[in-house]
Amino acid sequence: MSLWRMVFTNLRRHRVRTAIGAAGIALGVATMLSVVGLLGGAVKMFERILQSDSEVVVFEKNVSDLFFSNVPVEVAGELEKQPFVKDARPVLFTIITAPGRPVVTCFGISPDDPRLKKGEWLQGSAADFTEQKNGVVLGERAADFLNAKAGGTIELGQGTYPVAGVLRMENGFENGGVFMPLGTCQREFHKEGLCSVVTVALADGHGSAEVKEWMGKNHKRLTALENEEFSRSYSQFKIMKTTAWVVGGCAFLLGGLSVTNTMILSVFGRIKELAIARVCGFSRGQVARMIFGESLLVSAIGTALGWALSVGGLHALRAVPQLQGYIDPRIGWMEVAGALSLAVFTALAGALYPAWYAANLKPAEALRFE
Amino acid sequence: MEILVEDVWKSYDSGRIEVLKGVTLRVEKGGIVALCGTSGCGKSTLLNVISGLEEVDRGLVRVAGRDVVDEPTRIELLRHRIGYVFQMHHLMPDLTLAENCMVPVIAAGGKRAEGLARLNELAEATGVARRLGQRVRELSGGERQRGALVRALMNDPEILLCDEPTGALDESNRGKVFDLLLELVRSRGRTLVLATHDPELAGRCDRIVRMRDGKTEGKGI
Numbered sequence: 302m303s304l305w306r307m308v309f310t311n312l313r314r315h316r317v318r319t320a321i322g323a324a325g326i327a328l329g330v331a332t333m334l335s336v337v338g339l340l341g342g343a344v345k346m347f348e349r350i351l352q353s354d355s356e357v358v359v360f361e362k363n364v365s366d367l368f369f370s371n372v373p374v375e376v377a378g379e380l381e382k383q384p385f386v387k388d389a390r391p392v393l394f395t396i397i398t399a400p401g402r403p404v405v406t407c408f409g410i411s412p413d414d415p416r417l418k419k420g421e422w423l424q425g426s427a428a429d430f431t432e433q434k435n436g437v438v439l440g441e442r443a444a445d446f447l448n449a450k451a452g453g454t455i456e457l458g459q460g461t462y463p464v465a466g467v468l469r470m471e472n473g474f475e476n477g478g479v480f481m482p483l484g485t486c487q488r489e490f491h492k493e494g495l496c497s498v499v500t501v502a503l504a505d506g507h508g509s510a511e512v513k514e515w516m517g518k519n520h521k522r523l524t525a526l527e528n529e530e531f532s533r534s535y536s537q538f539k540i541m542k543t544t545a546w547v548v549g550g551c552a553f554l555l556g557g558l559s560v561t562n563t564m565i566l567s568v569f570g571r572i573k574e575l576a577i578a579r580v581c582g583f584s585r586g587q588v589a590r591m592i593f594g595e596s597l598l599v600s601a602i603g604t605a606l607g608w609a610l611s612v613g614g615l616h617a618l619r620a621v622p623q624l625q626g627y628i629d630p631r632i633g634w635m636e637v638a639g640a641l642s643l644a645v646f647t648a649l650a651g652a653l654y655p656a657w658y659a660a661n662l663k664p665a666e667a668l669r670f671e
Numbered sequence: 672m673e674i675l676v677e678d679v680w681k682s683y684d685s686g687r688i689e690v691l692k693g694v695t696l697r698v699e700k701g702g703i704v705a706l707c708g709t710s711g712c713g714k715s716t717l718l719n720v721i722s723g724l725e726e727v728d729r730g731l732v733r734v735a736g737r738d739v740v741d742e743p744t745r746i747e748l749l750r751h752r753i754g755y756v757f758q759m760h761h762l763m764p765d766l767t768l769a770e771n772c773m774v775p776v777i778a779a780g781g782k783r784a785e786g787l788a789r790l791n792e793l794a795e796a797t798g799v800a801r802r803l804g805q806r807v808r809e810l811s812g813g814e815r816q817r818g819a820l821v822r823a824l825m826n827d828p829e830i831l832l833c834d835e836p837t838g839a840l841d842e843s844n845r846g847k848v849f850d851l852l853l854e855l856v857r858s859r860g861r862t863l864v865l866a867t868h869d870p871e872l873a874g875r876c877d878r879i880v881r882m883r884d885g886k887t888e889g890k891g892i
Contacts (some may be wrong), residue, residue: 304777306770314765361778374815580724581822582750582778585742665716665724 304587308594311567318563318570323603325559326647330607330640331614333549337636338615340545344538346472350408354415355500358531359508359516362524365539368394370497372523374483377499383515385507390414391496393486397458397479400449405457409486409496416475417468425451425466432484433636436465440476457481458489501525505644518566546639553643556603560651564596568655575659576667585660592659596652597645604644608637672733672832673862674698674721679730683715686728690716692885693730700829703856703863705873708882714866717882718832721864722753735829744891751781756852758835760815762807768794768818769803775825786825793821797851813844820852822829830862838874 359380361370372391380389393409410416412430417438424444429436429451437457439449442481444467449455451466457479470476487493501512509527518524532538568575575588584589612632674696681691690713698704706714719725720732723745732739735752739745749755754775762771769790776786794800797817802810810818816836823831836852837845849872856863865876873879881888 307774307777308772310766372808385841399875550784573761574763577763578774578778580749581775582746582754582826583774585745587778665719668761 303593305594307589308598311591311595312514312598313572315567315570318566319599319602321572322560322563322599323606325556325563326553326600326603326644327556327606327610328552329549329556329647330604330644331610332552332641332651333546333609333640334608334632334636335614336549336552337542337639338611338632339618340541341633341636342615344532344541344664346474348532349472350474354388355502355528357501357512357525357527359389359499359501359502359512359525360497360521364520367497367535371492371495372497372499373622374494374496376523377496379519380499380501380512380515383511385504385511385515386501387504388502390500391483392498392500393483393490393495394497395490395491399455399457399479402446405443406474407457407486408475408480409483409490410480411483411589416470417480420468420470420475423467423469425464427466429463429465430480430569434463434465434483435482435485436463437482437485438466438468438480439464440478440480441467441469442473442477443479443662446477454548460489528650549640550643553640553647555650557647560599560603560647561594561654563599564592564655565658567595568592568659572662572667574660576664579664580668581661588662589656589660592656593652596648596655600644600651601650604640608632608640613626672699672892673700673702673734673735674864675731675835676717676721677731677763678746679717679720679732681713681720681725682728690885691720693761694720694882694887696721696880696887698746698862698864700862701860703853703877704865705876705879706864706866707868707870707873707879708884709868711886712882714868715881716833717865718755718834718866721833722755724874730816742844750775751826752829754826754831756816756819756823756831756833756836758838760807760819760839762815762818762822763807764808767804767806768814768820768821771807771818772803775822779826781826789827793824795822796855812840812846813848816840816844816848817851820848820855824838824855828861831856833865834865835867836865837869838867844854845872865884 359372360367361372364370374391377389377633378390380386390411395407395409397405397407399405401573417430423441428440437455439447444450447455449464451464453464454461455464481489483496494501503509509525512525516523526534578588676694676696679691679694682689694713694717696717706717707715716725720727721734723739734748737744739748772790773786791800794803797820799814799817799821802814806813833852837848840848853875868875
């Protein structure tokens with residue numbers, strides 16, 4: 302029998318206590334991975350809106366949110382004339398109100414925007430989505446909660462608009478949003494001649510550095526970032542991701558308290574056994590290693606359970622119609638590595654006091670303990 | 672001299688309870704010594720002092736040629752030189768007897784195969800070979816105490832310290848376990864210090880050292 306076998310046996314013979322400790326960690330891991338997965342999924346959805354057939358995003362420098370970014374629409378035209386650009390699309394992001402729905406995401410796009418070609422047309426057609434006809438296209442979920450159909454009209458903001466069609470989009474934000482012709486959207490929000498971003502598709506053999514250089518020379522108030530750079534630097538994404546880790550971390554630390562509790566009970570419940578181990582020649586270090594080993598094993602069991610719970614939970618949430626398209630149940634290696642690191646930290650921190658107590662037990666006194 | 676205890680003092684509760692008051696004890700290699708005296712006279716404390724489980728207030732404790740002064744020495748003694756048997760077996764109830772007996776081997780970082788070979792040999796000698804796979808809770812009192820004896824001997828210690836090793840056994844088991852203990856110690860030339868208040872068991876040892884009020888009579892020689 303090895304020290305690890307002793308560790309395993311100690312946990313096995315106190316199954317309920319072990320299960321409670323592991324459950325605490327499991328809930329912490331599940332909460333953390335779920336929150337990170339949910340918010341990460343939301344971020345990915347938003348990224349995909351920007352990355353639609355493009356590699357570079359142009360927006361106003363130093364804005365806290367893309368909704369506040371103002372980019373002259375002419376920039377898109379100027380960019381399209383450059384040899385390193387295949388395509389440049391202006392997009393205006395806004396929030397619009399509808400009866401019973403104070404917040405609806407609205408995308409002001411040009412009628413030939415590739416987003417409209419990606420979706421599945423459930424009703425209507427792209428032909429009616431023009432500046433002249435002033436028609437709007439609704440995502441399937443938006444049409445559902447706004448109770449609108451192609452051919453009808455809908456109140457949005459200050460105006461009433463004909464519904465040109467209904468699209469089924471993969472992306473939750475787009476599926477629950479409204480697409481307006483760019484000019485119409487600008488008028489509605491008093492942003493004539495402006496858009497939030499210009500998404501740039503590069504010509505073959507050209508790189509983002511050329512766009513950045515051109516922007517630096519011609520539009521100093523604007524910035525161009527590759528999609529990946531944008532995701533890393535965009536403050537809203539940073540806030541969301543940080544929030545996810547902080548909330549998850551707090552849940553984890555609460556789980557860690559259950560490990561501490563379990564290990565304290567475990568040590569206090571076998572003071573005589575630990576004393577006998579010392580009498581048999583166990584050093585303080587060996588006793589401490591045994592307690593840390595038990596804590597690590599409880600934590601490992603909890604982490605595995607929590608991971609399974611979070612994956613199952615996220616898949617279950619994805620099946621909820623209202624949440625479809627908003628949740629990306631994939632948990633990346635960074636999240637798993639983060640959860641594992643926290644699990645190890647929690648296990649070690651949670652076992653610190655019990656291990657110290659056990660290692661410093663005086664065997665003769667402990668054997669007299671009742 | 673295998674065990675040398677000289678003018679040892681030990682107290683508890685910041686000196687308010689004095690248990691050992693200048694105890695002296697000398698035991699030669701291979702000696703079989705009974706410590707006799709009434710409950711509370713300091714027998715168990717003296718054994719704890721010899722094994723290093725208790726630190727002394729003052730005095731000298733030397734075991735197998737080494738002064739018991741620090742933690743590494745105590746651990747080395749408990750791993751390789753001293754085996755300890757208590758009145759209660761103190762085996763872990765949910766482990767098998769074999770697993771319990773392997774604890775000292777794990778502590779000493781011994782090889783598993785060698786440990787198992789020694790376990791089988793000792794289990795044969797003590798009559799618990801067929802009970803090795805049983806959990807402790809499934810064993811009788813006599814078997815548990817034999818198991819405790821096997822555990823104490825696993826690392827082949829030179830010295831065996833026994834604190835009322837048959838005190839919790841019935842009449843028939845008491846004699847059997849004590850016979851076995853003496854046989855194992857004598858056949859292997861080991862040193863035994865036994866704390867007991869049973870005059871019959873004490874009478875079967877080579878020497879009796881009487882303790883009273885924290886002191887050994889006759890200077891423990």
